[in-house]
Amino acid sequence: MNLAIQIVIGGLLQGAVFAVIALGFSLVFRVTGVINLSQGAFCVLGALLMYTLQVSWGLPVMIAAVGASLGTALFGLALGAGTFVPALSRLPTSSMLVLTAGLLTLIEGVLLVGWSSQPYALPPFSGEAPVVLWDIRVATQGFWIAGIATCIIGSLWFLVQRTTLGMALRACAENRMAARLMGIDVPRMTLLSFGLAALIAAISGIAVAPITSLEFDTGRFFTNFGFIAVAIGGMGSFIGSVAGGLFLGVTEQLAAGYVSSLFANALALLVLLAVLLWRPSGLFASGPVRRTDVRDEQRIYRAIVRIEGRGGVLFAALAVVLLLALPFIFPSRSILNSLVITGILYIAVLGLDVLMGYAGQVSLGQAGFMAIGGYTASILAVTYGVSPLWGTLAGIALSVLSALALSFVTLRLRGHYLALATLAFGLLIDSLTVGMVDTTGGPSGLAGIPAFAIAGIAFATPFAMYYLVAGIIVVLVLMLQGGMRTGFGRALKAVRTDQTAAAALGVNVVRHKLAAFLISAALGSLSGSLYAFYFHFLSPEMVGAPRSFEMIAMLVAGGEGTLIGPILGVALLTLLPTVFQPFALYKTFAEGALLVMCFLWLPEGIFGALATGVRRLVRRAPVAMPERARL
Amino acid sequence: MTEAALAIVGLSKAFGGVKAIDDVSLTVPQGSLTAVIGPNGAGKTTLFNLVTNLYAPDSGTVAFHGVSLVGCQPAKIAAMGLIRTFQAARIFPGMTARENALAGAHLHLRAAAWRHMLWFGGARREEYDLVVKADALLELVGLASFRDAAATELPMGAQKLLEVVRALMAEPKLLLLDEPAAGLNDAETGDLAELLRAVRDSGITVIVVEHNMSLVMGVADQVVVLDAGAIVASGAPKQIQQDKRVIAAYVGAEEA
Numbered sequence: 009m010n011l012a013i014q015i016v017i018g019g020l021l022q023g024a025v026f027a028v029i030a031l032g033f034s035l036v037f038r039v040t041g042v043i044n045l046s047q048g049a050f051c052v053l054g055a056l057l058m059y060t061l062q063v064s065w066g067l068p069v070m071i072a073a074v075g076a077s078l079g080t081a082l083f084g085l086a087l088g089a090g091t092f093v094p095a096l097s098r099l100p101t102s103s104m105l106v107l108t109a110g111l112l113t114l115i116e117g118v119l120l121v122g123w124s125s126q127p128y129a130l131p132p133f134s135g136e137a138p139v140v141l142w143d144i145r146v147a148t149q150g151f152w153i154a155g156i157a158t159c160i161i162g163s164l165w166f167l168v169q170r171t172t173l174g175m176a177l178r179a180c181a182e183n184r185m186a187a188r189l190m191g192i193d194v195p196r197m198t199l200l201s202f203g204l205a206a207l208i209a210a211i212s213g214i215a216v217a218p219i220t221s222l223e224f225d226t227g228r229f230f231t232n233f234g235f236i237a238v239a240i241g242g243m244g245s246f247i248g249s250v251a252g253g254l255f256l257g258v259t260e261q262l263a264a265g266y267v268s269s270l271f272a273n274a275l276a277l278l279v280l281l282a283v284l285l286w287r288p289s290g291l292f293a294s295g296p297v298r299r300t301d302v303r304d305e306q307r308i309y310r311a312i313v314r315i316e317g318r319g320g321v322l323f324a325a326l327a328v329v330l331l332l333a334l335p336f337i338f339p340s341r342s343i344l345n346s347l348v349i350t351g352i353l354y355i356a357v358l359g360l361d362v363l364m365g366y367a368g369q370v371s372l373g374q375a376g377f378m379a380i381g382g383y384t385a386s387i388l389a390v391t392y393g394v395s396p397l398w399g400t401l402a403g404i405a406l407s408v409l410s411a412l413a414l415s416f417v418t419l420r421l422r423g424h425y426l427a428l429a430t431l432a433f434g435l436l437i438d439s440l441t442v443g444m445v446d447t448t449g450g451p452s453g454l455a456g457i458p459a460f461a462i463a464g465i466a467f468a469t470p471f472a473m474y475y476l477v478a479g480i481i482v483v484l485v486l487m488l489q490g491g492m493r494t495g496f497g498r499a500l501k502a503v504r505t506d507q508t509a510a511a512a513l514g515v516n517v518v519r520h521k522l523a524a525f526l527i528s529a530a531l532g533s534l535s536g537s538l539y540a541f542y543f544h545f546l547s548p549e550m551v552g553a554p555r556s557f558e559m560i561a562m563l564v565a566g567g568e569g570t571l572i573g574p575i576l577g578v579a580l581l582t583l584l585p586t587v588f589q590p591f592a593l594y595k596t597f598a599e600g601a602l603l604v605m606c607f608l609w610l611p612e613g614i615f616g617a618l619a620t621g622v623r624r625l626v627r628r629a630p631v632a633m634p635e636r637a638r639l
Numbered sequence: 640m641t642e643a644a645l646a647i648v649g650l651s652k653a654f655g656g657v658k659a660i661d662d663v664s665l666t667v668p669q670g671s672l673t674a675v676i677g678p679n680g681a682g683k684t685t686l687f688n689l690v691t692n693l694y695a696p697d698s699g700t701v702a703f704h705g706v707s708l709v710g711c712q713p714a715k716i717a718a719m720g721l722i723r724t725f726q727a728a729r730i731f732p733g734m735t736a737r738e739n740a741l742a743g744a745h746l747h748l749r750a751a752a753w754r755h756m757l758w759f760g761g762a763r764r765e766e767y768d769l770v771v772k773a774d775a776l777l778e779l780v781g782l783a784s785f786r787d788a789a790a791t792e793l794p795m796g797a798q799k800l801l802e803v804v805r806a807l808m809a810e811p812k813l814l815l816l817d818e819p820a821a822g823l824n825d826a827e828t829g830d831l832a833e834l835l836r837a838v839r840d841s842g843i844t845v846i847v848v849e850h851n852m853s854l855v856m857g858v859a860d861q862v863v864v865l866d867a868g869a870i871v872a873s874g875a876p877k878q879i880q881q882d883k884r885v886i887a888a889y890v891g892a893e894e895a
Contacts, residue, residue, distance in 0.1 A: 289701045312735060312789050467854040486669040486757040494766050502731050512691065513809055514717035520865035523752075569733070 011016045012606025013388030021150050021219075023257020024157035028212040029234025030241065030249035031164055032205035035564045038244045039180045039201040042104040043428070046111035047209055053115060054080040054210025055217035056224075057198075059130055060268075073293060079387050082562060088199050091604050096198060102370045103607060105427055106564065109372065110603030111559050117597025119224035124593075128219040140488075156215045160208050163251055168246070177201060190455065224596075228553065232435055233260075242290025249290065258521040273439035277432045282582060283427055285417050295556075313570050313616040323466055327572065331478050333472060344470045346586040350579045351477035352538045357559050357566075357574045358484060359531025364560070365568030366497060367524035368504025370427035373434030374532050375555035376406045379441055381533025382540040382551050383448055386457045389541075396460045400537040401620050407533035408526050415522055434553045441548040453547030460541035473542055480538075484531070487572050492571065500524055561603040561627045567613025576614045642704070644669045644813050644844040645690070645721075661684040661868040663699070666812075667861075668739030673846045674855040674876075680861040683848040685867070687815050691716055691723050703813065713798060718746055720812030724805075724819065726848075728798040730790045736801055740773035744809030748814045762870055769808075776804045780834060790846055795822040803834070803869040813844045833857050836852035856880065 019204060030048055038046040053301060057079050061072035097108050132149040139146050168174040181198045188194050213222075214231070220226070241252025260555040264272040283291065298518045300531055313637050314320070335344055360374045385399035394402070410433075441448045448454055459468040460476065467476045490498055502510035503520050511517050540546040568575025581599055585592045610617055645667040652660040659682045667673045670865060683834050686885045689696045692711055701708045703721055711719075722743075730739050747769075750762035777783050779802045785793055790801060799819055806814055816835075820828045833859050839845050849855050855862060863873040864885045872882045879885050 097872065312733060486758070490754050491756040492759045494752075494755040494762070495741075495745060495748040495750075496755065498734070498738055499745055501734055501738075502742050502745075505731050505733055506729050508713070509725065510733065511713040511743075512723050512725075512803070513743055514714050514716055514722075516714050 011265070015261050016145060017150065019258030019261030020255070021153050022261055023237075023254035024153055025212050025216045025230075025253075026233045026237040026256050027250045028157050028160050028208055029230050030238035030253045031161065031246070032209050032442050033234055033238040034244050034246065034249045035164070035177075036170075036201050036205050038618050039177055040104075040198050041101060042108065042560075043235065043243075044092075044111075044202070044205065045105065045108040045203060045231050045235070046115055046143070046227075047563030048232070049112050049115035049119070049227030050080055050084055050206040050209035051213030051216070051225065051230045052222055052227040053083065054213040055130065055222050056128060057210075058214045058217060059123075059128050062130065062257070067303040073211075073214050076571075077207060080210035080284025081203050081207035084210075085199060085203040087115075087352075088202035088206075089450050091608065092202055093195050095198050095608055097195075099607060102427065103369065105370055105602060106560055107607045109560060110564075110600050110607065112227060112600070113554075113557055113561065113596060114604060116227055117594065117600050118224050119227075120596050121593060125224055127221040127223050128213075128217070129221050132218040134301055147219060149215075149283060153219075154217045156211060156619055160211060162207065164204075173200075201460055202308055202334060217319075225249060226553065231433070232553075235428065236432070238290075239280055239425075240283050240291060242292040245290065245292045248290050252290070263398055268443065271439070271443050274436055274443060280432050281417055281436075284425060284432075304513060313567060313573070313612050313619045315316025324334075324418050328482060331482070335474055340381030341470065342586055343583070344474060346583050347472050347544060348474050348477055349539075350575070351474070352535050352542060353559065353582065354535075354560070354575045354578045355477075355484065355538070356532045356535035357563050357578055358488065358571065359528035359535070359569070360559055361568060361574050362488065362492075362500070362531070363524045363528035364563060365570070366492060366500040366504065368500075369521055369522055369524065371428055371430040371525075371528065372556055373430035373432075373437070373553075374528065374559050374562070375551050375553060376434040376437035376535030377529045377532030378555065379412070379437045380407045380410055380537065380546070380550040383441060383454070384533075385537035386454050386540045386546050387447060389458055389612075390454065390456055396458060396537075396541055397462050400460075400534060400541075403537045404530050404533045410530035411526050412522075415525055418525075419522065426592060431553075431556075437551050441551070448548070449550060450523045453545055453550075454540075455545050457540050457544045457546060459544065460538065467541075470542075471581060477538065480534075482524070488571055496520075496523075509598065519603055527615045558599055561599045565602045565606050565613055567615035568620065570613075570619075573613050573615030574616075641667045642702060643667065643706045644671075646700075646705075647686075647690070647845070648667075648700045650686070650701065651691060651695055652694060654700065655792055658868045660689060660696070663865075663868070663870055665863060665873070667844060667846055669704075669713050669844055670839070670842055670858045672726060672845060672858055673844075673861045673863060673884065674859035675848045675863045675865055676852070676855055677871075680867075681865040682868040683811075685819055685868075687723060687817055687848060690815065691721065694724075705847070707753070712726045714876070720808045720810075721815070722809045722811035724799075724802045724812070724817055726817040726821070728802045730793075730798050730801055731807070733790075734790055734793045734794060735787050735829035736777065736785045737770070737773055737787065739801055740777060740808050741769055743805035743812075744769050744773070746809055746845050755827065773804075773808060776807060777801075780804055781830070796824070796827050799823065800831070800834075803831075807838065808884060811843055815839065816845065816847040818848055818850060820849060820854050828854050 019272060029051065032047045033043060036042060054076050058072055060074050061067045061227065062069060067075070091107070091111060095104060103105035134148045134154050136361060139148055144422045145292050147151045149330035168177060176192045177190055177197055179190065179192055184194055237252035238249050240256060241248025259279060260272050260276050263275040316520045334347055338344065356374060358376055360371060363369050364372050381400070382401035384403035388394035388399040389396055390404060414429065414433050418426045442451050459466045460473070461467065499510065499515045502513070502515055503517050509518050536551055539550065557582065562576070563574050565573060565580060578607025581595070606613055643666045647665040650660055650663045651658065663686065663881060675686065677683055678794065688694045690701050691713055692708060693713065696709065703719055706719065708716055726755055731742060734742065750759065750765050754762040755789055774783070777786055780802060780806065782797055784796060790798065791802060803816065820831055823831060832854050835845060835847065856892065859876055862875065862876050862879040863872045864879060872885045874880060
């Protein structure tokens with residue numbers, strides 16, 4: 009009995025932190041309609057700043073805590089003013105979600121550079137000795153967490169519900185245009201909500217740091233669970249966020265205590281998927297209903313990037329020649345190695361491109377399909393001696409089936425929930441690969457995977473693998489080019505930009521979204537299998553959730569909605585760390601920064617900028633509009 | 640009178656307390672060009688949205704060649720041959736004018752996507768034929784020079800015409816045009832009238848919602864006047880022009 013009470017208390021404490029993060033999500037969502045995935049990173053930033061101030065500089069606890077909280081809030085305000093607020097008026101909401109994923113990566117990059125990758129733990133605020141109440145031991149920090157969480161929740165409620173400022177915030181949530189007309193400075197309110205969310209995240213991070221071990225990427229954990237809490241409770245609902253957080257904390261701790269800590273995450277995610285399926289808007293009535301029928305043409309506008317006619321054929325021929333010649337131009341083994349990895353990842357990113365770039369659906373779980381493909385093929389090869397080719401095909405089949413099953417959840421969902429269901433899926437696969445130790449080898453990975461082979465011909469060297477991957481890429485790009493330039497691709501693009509108009513022309517919107525999703529799953533799976541066969545080893549972190557975010561950064565940086573563009577993004581983020589070793593530390597930062605900068609200033613990506621540049625150079629004049637037509 | 644292409648009986652729709660469409664009954668003969676006119680807020684666009692089931696009606700029926708459209712998915716309605724355009728031209732951004740036109744032919748694609756992916760000859764020929772057809776239509780309405788321009792960069796009038804071209808690529812049996820002349824100047828409106836007549840003469844039934852009286856009176860076989868959600872009058876253009884109720888509700892207000 010005592011154990012159960014102990015677990016529940018632990019769960020409530022954990023849940024209190026989730027609840028505060030969920031409140032941050034709710035706050036920003038209510039004001040902007042965007043789910044800010046960078047939320048969790050502010051917890052870690054606050055805690056690590058606290059570590060520096062308290063432990064390294066020896067400041068008293070309270071001063072350090074105030075300093076760290078304010079420091080994080082200021083950083084949040086600066087980041088929000090530089091990225092989030094200007095982007096909000098330019099980008100469609102789906103891109104905003106991806107942008108905040110970029111911010112999450114960016115802050116993680118900052119943390120990695122500033123505090124490196126070791127784990128940190130803060131000393132408890134008031135000593136190590138636990139308080140014993142009726143035979144139940146409670147760490148003193150628990151009282152701090154409970155108190156601080158209650159204070160945050162209470163004062164936030166007071167601010168939002170009882171003050172003029174809160175009324176202005178709520179007005180932005182109800183109707184941005186009307187709020188603006190009433191003289192409310194909407195961008196400022198947006199920034200305020202962003203900074204406030206950062207502040208409460210920092211305080212909760214500082215409070216929980218003494219009982220949790222924190223690393224630069226622990227922010228993901230907070231983001232995931234805060235988000236799951238808010239999705240269970242009801243997006244934008246104040247009570248829902250708190251209840252969802254506490255419920256999730258207790259469930260998680262009970263699962264960890266009585267089943268296995270390895271499956272605690274999986275359980276939380278299954279709860280989320282069940283809620284999404286059964287009651288997509290959460291268990292509690294959520295806040296204001298946002299209008300989804302308003303089209304915002306400017307924000308979905310995208311320039312057309314294409315090299316036409318003879319130029320295109322010439323370009324393609326050059327690209328193939330370059331592809332064949334690369335191993336001879338760069339004979340260095342490490343560069344060849346990076347080239348192979350670039351090629352393999354490009355296959356998965358191509359899949360993501362069909363889904364995101366063409367059909368306009370955001371997936372935050374592409375690495376989940378890499379994991380399914382990689383593990384299926386490897387386990388079949390290692391344990392059952394199935395040939396790599398059949399293993400790969402089996403992986404693709406399983407991925408497509410999983411995608412179909414997931415689509416039963418997602419196709420009913422709109423907008424954000426769809427992207428978030430894929431995030432949950434990716435994390436679920438993540439926790440399964442970690443948890444199923446007997447089958448997958450768990451966190452330490454699966455070793456002894458053979459080289460890829462077709463009909464007895466093994467591709468054992470990087471050199472052989474390079475040409476295999478290059479061949480697959482040429483075939484895939486040609487196939488996708490054939491599909492995307494004709495009816496199927498046009499229908500996908502139509503669905504991306506205007507579902508109503510697409511349906512009015514007879515396009516079956518659901519079927520096209522599904523087709524794009526299945527293609528992306530299949531390509532992700534193929535990429536995952538090749539990845540495992542190339543490394544002869546597969547561990548969860550090679551195909552984990554951060555990989556999904558990385559691939560989105562690659563796609564956006566390279567250029568969504570083009571087939572060739574993404575390879576530039578993949579190459580940039582894969583080759584640079586190889587070529588400039590010191591760059592490796594800055595890789596996470598660069599990923600986040602690149603994603604954010606591309607969204608803000610280079611919406612067509614590197615390829616888009618290059619293609620426009622080349623076209624201007626060739627025509628020696630800006631692309632001129634034809635003269636006004638006679639009607 | 641020939642077979643009815645569209646039969647609307649007792650259609651009603653209220654938004655809150657406002658009766659947007661109030662007990663509207665309307666028969667559109669096969670091969671005719673019907674114009675629906677009326678002042679702003681009369682419910683013309685709502686009528687279209689009810690017919691294409693973007694909104695579900697509160698009561699009443701809509702039958703297209705005898706088949707009920709109530710509860711049908713928009714894509715299914717399109718597949719039956721009923722194609723509409725939108726009041727604000729909803730061309731697809733991120734595509735060229737030609738691609739927009741080609742997107743209209745979606746229902747008539749025969750070759751499966753995988754055949755295109757494998758670059759089969761038959762699929763490529765089909766695509767080529769569609770391109771020829773799209774180019775011919777763009778040429779016909781004077782958009783040939785815009786062919787490879789991004790559709791969103793076209794002037795408003797051209798975008799509206801492009802939307803008509805896209806709808807025509809779908810080879811509709813019944814074409815619903817929502818204010819195609821909005822944003823067009825007088826000369827362009829004249830050209831549009833020519834186009835509408837040609838479309839009707841090719842056997843396509845047309846219903847056009849319009850503000851522009853000169854367009855309507857010039858080409859329509861039947862004019863239906865809508866005011867405050869109800870039909871005030873209907874008949875041949877000549878009749879309508881002399882109808883006192885119409886003048887009171889609409890024309891009079893404009894000339895006063």
